[in-house]
Amino acid sequence: MPVKVRIDPRDACISDMVCVSICGDVFQMNEEDGKSEIVPQFRVSPDNNAEGVVPDDLKDCVQEAAESCPVNIIHVEEA
Numbered sequence: 001m002p003v004k005v006r007i008d009p010r011d012a013c014i015s016d017m018v019c020v021s022i023c024g025d026v027f028q029m030n031e032e033d034g035k036s037e038i039v040p041q042f043r044v045s046p047d048n049n050a051e052g053v054v055p056d057d058l059k060d061c062v063q064e065a066a067e068s069c070p071v072n073i074i075h076v077e078e079a
């Protein structure tokens, strides 16, 4: 089962790159505002960088990133 991942509220990201270091296949840092975003490949729509759907094999790393985010803004649910 693919999983849905949201960065919400994305404005609250403190840019420590924890999610990127744990799960760089799914998260990257936005070059303009310096906050985490979903990589383009997995976005639900091209203009929404805070919501994605990722395949099952990335579920564990997304989950670990969610549990490790110091401000708890990464949310994972079954797609």
Ligand code: SF4
Pocket: 007, 012, 013, 014, 015, 016, 017, 018, 019, 020, 035, 036, 068, 069, 070, 071, 072, 073, 074
């Ligand atoms: S782990 Fe959380 S606070 Fe850190 S960069 Fe990722 S979304 Fe932002």
